Amino acid sequence: MHAAVVVFPGSNRESDVVRALRRSGAQVSTVWHADHDLPAGTDLAVLPGGFSYGDYLRCGAIAGRAAAMDAVRAHAARGGLVLGICNGFQILCESGLLPGVLMRNVNRRFICHRQTLRVERTDTRFTSAYRPGQVIDVCVAHGEGNYFADPETLARIEGEGRVAFRYCDVDGNITVEANRNGSLNAIAGVLSENRNVLGMMPHPENFVEDLIGGTDGRGLFDSLAA
Amino acid sequence: MKARIIVTLKNGVLDPQGKAIEAALKSLAIQGVEGVRQGKVFDIELSATDAAAAEATLRTACEKLLANTVVENYAIEIL
Numbered sequence: 001m002h003a004a005v006v007v008f009p010g011s012n013r014e015s016d017v018v019r020a021l022r023r024s025g026a027q028v029s030t031v032w033h034a035d036h037d038l039p040a041g042t043d044l045a046v047l048p049g050g051f052s053y054g055d056y057l058r059c060g061a062i063a064g065r066a067a068a069m070d071a072v073r074a075h076a077a078r079g080g081l082v083l084g085i086c087n088g089f090q091i092l093c094e095s096g097l098l099p100g101v102l103m104r105n106v107n108r109r110f111i112c113h114r115q116t117l118r119v120e121r122t123d124t125r126f127t128s129a130y131r132p133g134q135v136i137d138v139c140v141a142h143g144e145g146n147y148f149a150d151p152e153t154l155a156r157i158e159g160e161g162r163v164a165f166r167y168c169d170v171d172g173n174i175t176v177e178a179n180r181n182g183s184l185n186a187i188a189g190v191l192s193e194n195r196n197v198l199g200m201m202p203h204p205e206n207f208v209e210d211l212i213g214g215t216d217g218r219g220l221f222d223s224l225a226a
Numbered sequence: 227m228k229a230r231i232i233v234t235l236k237n238g239v240l241d242p243q244g245k246a247i248e249a250a251l252k253s254l255a256i257q258g259v260e261g262v263r264q265g266k267v268f269d270i271e272l273s274a275t276d277a278a279a280a281e282a283t284l285r286t287a288c289e290k291l292l293a294n295t296v297v298e299n300y301a302i303e304i305l
Binding site for chain 1: 239240242243245246290291292294296297
């Protein structure tokens with residue numbers, strides 16, 4: 001597994017995701033946003049968390065039009081894997097690789113806390129190391145994570161089974177309290193039509209070491225590197 | 227040539243910032259406010275001298291970058 005992590009001005013979680021990928025056995029390189037190509041042999045492109053371009057205009061809007069994103073779009077069109085975490089998810093929505101948009105959290109606050117997620121699909125390249133319905137403990141840290149799509153798009157996403165993760169309580173129940181950013185249908189992670197692109201607001205890369213407080217994030221990187 | 231682009235949220239899209247501003251106006255005892263929606267204004271200077279060409283350029287700018295048409299509408303005014 002060769003992964004390329006795209007770094008934008010204002011990205012700040014690239015080191016963590018590089019470390020999590022290497023821990024699971026991937027070979028990782030980094031790509032600057034102004035580069036026009038991914039390294040030859042890239043299997044997985046990763047858009048890390050952070051505040052690309054200072055969140056100017058809209059979160060992910062300017063990064064979504066960066067030169068490196070043309071290469072990421074071409075990679076996705078060839079069936080290559082793409083993972084966007086947090087700001088990376090916002091960039092994927094802004095770049096047209098995923099449907100919908102991440103709006104301001106419904107409570108208008110930047111939220112930063114541990115969060116349980118229910119794994120909705122395990123038949124994907126991103127989630128195969130998890131059990132169906134498994135509740136994983138990761139964390140969230142964002143101001144704009146409120147997933148929104150128009151009713152037709154939302155119905156299509158649900159009908160095609162493209163929700164990878166939902167916010168849930170510790171028992172796996174989808175509740176209003178557990179969905180603190182107000183996302184439609186408690187959506188925490190969405191797959192593309194061909195299931196080769198995943199965007200998610202929570203940070204699995206935070207929780208890959210016991211020392212840091214948890215290892216439930218490993219499954220995602222282990223799935224990809226398997 | 228100067229132009230102004232106004233980007234607003236589509237009807238039905240939740241606007242938490244607009245709601246917060248509405249609540250703040252009420253806390254200032256400003257009467258009669260029934261709703262607030264927040265948007266963005268872009269004042270743009272163009273080299274074009276032809277209004278139709280300028281509008282076409284700005285429409286492209288809105289579609290490609292300035293508005294996210296999933297949740298936002300835009301209006302172009304040539305000034």
